[in-house]
Amino acid sequence: MRLLYTLAWWLALPLVLARLWLRGRQEPGYRQHWGERLGFYARQSRSPMPTLWLHAVSVGETRAAEPLVDALLAQWPDCRIVLTHMTPTGRATGKALFAKHGARLVQSYLPYDTGAMPASFLRHFAPRICILMETEVWPNLVHQCNRYKVPVVLANARLSQRSLGKAQRLGKLIADAARGITLVAAQTQDDADRVRQLGVQDVVVTGSIKFDVVVPGAALATGALLRSAIGSRPVLLCASTREGEEPLILDAWLRASLPANALLLIVPRHPQRFDEVEKVIAAHGLAVQRRSGLGQDGVVAAGTQVLLGDSMGEMFAYYAACDCAFVGGSLLPLGGQNLIEPAALGKPVLIGPHTFNFALVTEQAIAAGGAALVADADALMAQGAALLQDPAELASMGQKALAFANQHRGATPRTVAAIKPLLA
Numbered sequence: 510m511r512l513l514y515t516l517a518w519w520l521a522l523p524l525v526l527a528r529l530w531l532r533g534r535q536e537p538g539y540r541q542h543w544g545e546r547l548g549f550y551a552r553q554s555r556s557p558m559p560t561l562w563l564h565a566v567s568v569g570e571t572r573a574a575e576p577l578v579d580a581l582l583a584q585w586p587d588c589r590i591v592l593t594h595m596t597p598t599g600r601a602t603g604k605a606l607f608a609k610h611g612a613r614l615v616q617s618y619l620p621y622d623t624g625a626m627p628a629s630f631l632r633h634f635a636p637r638i639c640i641l642m643e644t645e646v647w648p649n650l651v652h653q654c655n656r657y658k659v660p661v662v663l664a665n666a667r668l669s670q671r672s673l674g675k676a677q678r679l680g681k682l683i684a685d686a687a688r689g690i691t692l693v694a695a696q697t698q699d700d701a702d703r704v705r706q707l708g709v710q711d712v713v714v715t716g717s718i719k720f721d722v723v724v725p726g727a728a729l730a731t732g733a734l735l736r737s738a739i740g741s742r743p744v745l746l747c748a749s750t751r752e753g754e755e756p757l758i759l760d761a762w763l764r765a766s767l768p769a770n771a772l773l774l775i776v777p778r779h780p781q782r783f784d785e786v787e788k789v790i791a792a793h794g795l796a797v798q799r800r801s802g803l804g805q806d807g808v809v810a811a812g813t814q815v816l817l818g819d820s821m822g823e824m825f826a827y828y829a830a831c832d833c834a835f836v837g838g839s840l841l842p843l844g845g846q847n848l849i850e851p852a853a854l855g856k857p858v859l860i861g862p863h864t865f866n867f868a869l870v871t872e873q874a875i876a877a878g879g880a881a882l883v884a885d886a887d888a889l890m891a892q893g894a895a896l897l898q899d900p901a902e903l904a905s906m907g908q909k910a911l912a913f914a915n916q917h918r919g920a921t922p923r924t925v926a927a928i929k930p931l932l933a
Contacts, residue, residue: 510681511648518623518649525621535781538597545618548626550633558589561932562636562659564619565592567599568821569847570642573665575606576721576921577640582613584925585932591634593619598780598821605822622647631657638931640664644672648682651689660691660931664924665718667696668703669844669865676707684708691931694924697869713927716920717870719849724825732829735800738807739816739830742772743897746831748824749778749846751838755786757886758840759793759815765890768897772809776818776827778837778846783819790815828854832903833896835859835889838866845871852879852914857906859883859892873917879910 526543533540544550561581565571571594578590592607592614594600600616607614617634620626627650639654640662654661668676676683687707694715695701701712736744745767747758755775762773773795777786783799790797795814800823803809809816818827828834834851838844839861848858848871858880864871874880883889896903 511652511685514648514682515624518621522621522623532781536597538600541597542618546620546626548620548623548629550629556589558587558613559585560591560634560636561585561588561638561640562591562593562634563640563642564645565594565599565603565642566645567594567596568602570645571599571602571606572722572824573719573847574642576723577664577718577924578607578610578614580921580925581928582610584929588637589613589615591636592616595619602822619647619650622649624649624653627653628656631659638662638928640928643667646683646686646690648686651686655689661689662928662931663690663693663704663709664928665696665715665920666693666704667700667717667866668707669868670703671865673703673706692927694927696920699869713923715923715927716917717849718920718924719847720853720914720917721919721921722850722853724829724853728823728825729829731823731826734807735826735830738803739772739809742770742809743768744772744774744831744833745893745897746774746776746827746834746851747837748776748818748827748834748851749837750775750786751778751841751843752782754837754840754886755789756793758835758889759790759795761886761890762815763793763795764887765894767890767894770811771894771897772813773815774818774827774831775815776824780819780821783817787817787819790817824850825854828856831856833857833859833893835861835883835893837861839863840886840889848874848880849914852910855907855911857881857896857903858910859889861885861889874910874913877909877913877916879906879913881906 529539565574592603603616620630631653638660643665651661687709690709693704693709693712696717698714701714704712796812797815797817798813799817799819801819828851834856836846836848838846842863844866845864851858875882881892883892
């Protein structure tokens with residue numbers, strides 16, 4: 510089965526590269542570092558520092574990995590980390606987050622899963638361990654790690670029932686890869702049970718590393734400046750929105766009974782959609798300003814109805830600047846996004862009905878009183894309007910969100926403790 514999978518990769522490679530080039534029209538980063546994606550590296554002497562390898566696909570996984578990266582480098586001070594990504598935005602986020610570690614952290618793209626390319630990566634970097642964040646399992650990558658005696662760890666792992674069904678339909682291909690994983694550190698007991706159904710032998714429950722994220726002081730300072738630019742207007746943030754959600758949100762905003770001076774702050778999840786979302790806002794007849802175009806005075810105009818967050822790496826700042834936050838990807842059946850970040854900043858959280866990627870944490874946040882489930886965009890605006898006009902309830906819900914986030918910290922040291930025996 511794996512041979513057919515490998516053949517399919519080689520046959521598809523020209524189309525994959527063509528798609529990469531086309532995506533580069535909107536995101537130039539996709540046209541850079543192609544050699545790394547193909548397993549080609551400049552000749553250089555091997556690093557004298559032992560190497561730990563951590564893979565974080567894109568922005569969300571990279572930000573979630575920050576506590577683990579810091580803990581690994583503190584636990585093994587003679588080691589360095591090779592941090593791999595699949596997207597330019599993930600790489601840019603990693604560069605910003607981990608510049609503090611200097612030469613102890615290097616970045617690369619993950620090579621395509623052809624077999625030969627992951628093998629080339631392993632020979633070049635010679636990692637002592639492979640740590641994959643959340644749900645990234647590549648059959649040839651796992652096979653090559655097994656071949657080169659590199660333990661494979663799936664950290665902060667989550668697996669929804671839907672994803673389990675998809676994996677099981679792939680049969681022996683995924684079953685063999687699962688058996689090749691040395692250790693899984695799962696977020697919840699349900700995740701652990703589903704991972705075991707794939708055939709992984711060693712599974713521990715550590716909790717979610719995302720609860721351990723430390724809000725950077727610089728992000729709080731940026732958020733304070735943005736809030737100053739907005740002024741005293743009540744702000745409803747719609748964060749990490751996905752395609753198809755913005756029209757629903759804007760239609761509901763126009764129908765809602767909100768405070769007259771309320772500001773809607775929309776931050777799309779994917780940067781290539783910034784221009785598209787601006788056009789959608791304008792088509793609704795709403796006055797829009799972009800975060801990148803506030804001007805020298807940095808002031809959000811009094812007549813602005815929608816502020817478009819068109820910057821990367823500032824999500825904490827946007828959360829800090831708002832009064833109430835809706836977490837996108839949940840109005841449509843897309844699985845939702847991480848609600849821990851706004852909770853960690855003490856912001857009331859609203860979330861739509863489609864949260865299968867974050868089911869348990871959503872249920873826990875709602876039970877704690879720090880989050881509320883909304884059935885659709887109109888319910889989102891009704892709940893948002895009620896909170897923005899009730900300072901006491903807004904503050905109470907925010908305090909409960911913060912208490913919820915603080916209660917679940919500690920996954921990072923548990924994950925490091927589980928990894929330790931593999932690096933003895």
